[in-house]
Amino acid sequence: MTVLVRTATGLAALDRTGRRCVVMTMGALHDGHAALIRTAREHAGAEGQVIVTVFVNPLQFGANEDLDRYPRTPDADFALAREAGADVVFAPAVEEVYPGGDPQVRLSAGPMGERLEGATRPGHFDGMLTVVAKLLHLTAPDLAFFGQKDAQQLALIRRMVLDLNFPVEVVAVPTVREADGLARSSRNRYLSREERAAALALSRALFAGARERTPAAVREAAHRVLKEAPGLELDYVALVDPADFTDAGDGHRGDAVLAVAARAGATRLIDNLPLTFGGVPHDTPDATGPTGAPDTPDATGATAAPAAQHPQHTPGAAP
Ligand SMILES: Nc1ncnc2c1ncn2[C@@H]1O[C@H](COP(=O)(O)OP(=O)(O)OP(=O)(O)O)[C@@H](O)[C@H]1O
Ligand SMILES: CC(C)(CO)[C@@H](O)C(=O)[O-]
Ligand code: BAL
Incomplete structure (x- = not known):
């Protein structure tokens, strides 16, 4: 049975059985969230516990962003979480998460939080880390699951866990x-038919980049697709080091993230692909992976290419 909990007291009253796994979301759940919840269920096993949090965090939205119109679908969220294997859905009100009103003490994401997404959305990552820290305290998980789709968020959460000694293991789930x-x-x-068609250039650019072998060629190929894409306003396309989101230069070796952000109409979208240059990649992504969904759709030839055929660059799995 899946239970709905709305308060910190209700959470604290839960029995603790086996490994506790948490998936944090802002609701409006879709297949990406379902993959996180299923992966959490696998890690928790029958004995363990899967908690899904649903909370649209005002702190991580800028003044001109979409806090008010962000989709809220509580009944469908509960049903999806239950189907995917959640034991508990924690859906608190804003006052429950911020009982003292606007928090005076917040986390700072530091320099990594000012790059790429942070440059366009000042304060976003401070607000995100503040609520993730609070939700980690409230849910006290053994493991917490985050999507590779929000690669910079994932990197910052890993860094916060390391820097501030949170007793939790962070698990990344492929996009x-x-x-x-x-x-x-x-x-x-939010996307109209035309905007959705335009938005496809984001993933096309990433797959075009992933077919190349050197950092310069990867950047150039991705950029070429986006430059020619109609109906898109490009924010950035960047090849970065996943440890700190600084630019991966032409001599870069090891893991990298090819990241892109663009606007289709009024909707801002992000996407990325993890890549590996000059060496043995991490575990090669399993096309049907734990999520049951392909990391790249089909014939990019990229994820399937064995390292030996791409001596300088072989796309890798999520860090
Ligand atoms: N397509 C996806 N694949 C895997 N994980 C995902 C995907 N989309 C979101 N997630 C992960 O789900 C968690 C909750 O994300 P969130 O609720 O913000 O969903 P979202 O679809 O990213 O929403 P938004 O459109 O606001 O960015 C995050 O860890 C996020 O990375
Ligand atoms: C991690 C998170 C739930 C914090 O509000 C949010 O940023 C999200 O949904 O990715
Ligand atoms: N998925 C990241 C949360 C945000 O855009 O605010």
């Missing part, structure tokens, strides 16, 4: 895509 390559996102539901 779930629609059949044509579009990364699943709650914000996709």
